[in-house]
Amino acid sequence: MRRVVTENQQSIEENLEKINIKSKKNNNLKKSKLKKILKNNTVFIAFLLPAIFIYTFFYIAPVFKSFYLSFVKWNGIPAISKEFVGLQNFINIFKDPAFYNALKNVAVFIGVSFLIIMPFAYLLALMVSSKYIKGKRFFKTVYFLPSILPSAATGLMWTLILYKSGGALNTLLMKIGLGMAQQDWLGNPKIAIFTVALVNAWVFIGYNMIIFIAGLTNISDDLIEAAKIDGADGFKEQIHIVLPLMKESFKIFSVLSIVGSFKVFDIIYVMTGGGPGGATDVPVTLLYDQAFKYNNFGYGSSIGMLILIASIICTLILNRVFKEKEYA
Known part of the structure; x- marks a missing residue:
């Protein structure tokens, strides 16, 4: 043991x-x-x-x-002391009719984004993603090219095209017998903002096409084939299969379009400078004028803060809306 x-x-x-x-x-x-x-x-x-x-x-x-x-009054000179004014800058902004005109112009850019950029970008994405189209790389490059051109060059090019006298567009209209359709595209306060918004659409259609192409390539071919076997072909395939699976791409497009509309500046500054008579002003052009033309840096900073807050709120709302749709 x-x-x-x-x-x-x-x-x-x-x-x-x-x-x-x-x-x-x-x-x-x-x-x-x-x-x-x-x-x-x-x-x-x-x-x-x-x-x-x-x-x-x-x-x-x-x-x-x-x-x-945004809470001070200051002319941008370091030697000059800053005067604290509290919320007065923001109060002055909401009393300024030019600010509401700028918001109206932002709404025009948002409308053009959803009514023109989105459908055209999606159609181009469908076209260059099709198996039956040859030379896809060429078409992708051509459509995407405007979005990588310098904004100053793009604005100057379209300014020359849209000149009232001697511009390429009015000259073409005259030659094809549509002289009555000639317009002062950038000098008429009633149509100037729509002209610039359409030029902006021309620039960003190709960029958003790439976003939709990325969404389309993530859809399984097996799923599409199964849908075709079940009888979902053509329009039905798009409505019941493709579009529901493209929600993430449409969310990205919506956020970029709305936030981009609040921040648009360069194309307007080059083509019209906010004119004629403030007809094409947007919040960022107001910010630029107040800060760098009139040396009112406090007022300009308060406009910048409102742009930032509006962009954040719109982004949060869109995320919430798309999440609720996915949950539903």
Whole structure:
């Protein structure tokens, strides 16, 4: 019995030693893995720090600076002290008829985005994604090209095309016998904003086409084939299969279009400068004029804050709407 007990004790001790050795090895392995992860994270952080610094310095810091300036009256000269005025800048904005005119013009850009850019971009995406179209890369490049051209070059090109006298469009209308349709496309206050919005649509149709192409390529071919077997072909396929699966692409388009409409500036500044008589002013052109023409940096910063708040609110609403649709 003593021998059995001693042998059992020895085996137990040996097993305990083995377990201890294994646990030590596992601990050592975990420590080595942690060291590797920390080393990798150190490398990642080292590469990310310059980007984080640049983003903070050029994007985050100016937002806080603008937020502070929106509550003061200041002409931009460092030697001049800033006068705290509280919410007076925001009150003045909502009393200014030019601000409501600018919001109306933003609504025009949003309307053109959903009525022209979205359908044309989606149709182009369907066309270049079709199996029966040859030269897809060529068409994708041609349609996408306007969105990568410099805004100044695009604005100047269309300004020359749309000149009242000697412009390419009016000259063409005259030559084909439609002289009565000639217009002062950028000088007429009633149509100038629509002209610029259509030029903006020409620029961004190709860009949004790429967004819709990405959504279409994510739809499984097997699903489409199964739908065709069940009788969903052509229009029915689009309505019942493709469009419901494109919700994420339409959400991205909606957010970019609405936020982009609030931030539009360059194409307007190059083509009309906000004229004639403020007919094409948008919030950002008002911001530019107040800050850099009239040296009213506090008022301009308050406009910038309203643009930021409006963009955030619209983004949150759109995310909520699309989430509710997905849940339903």
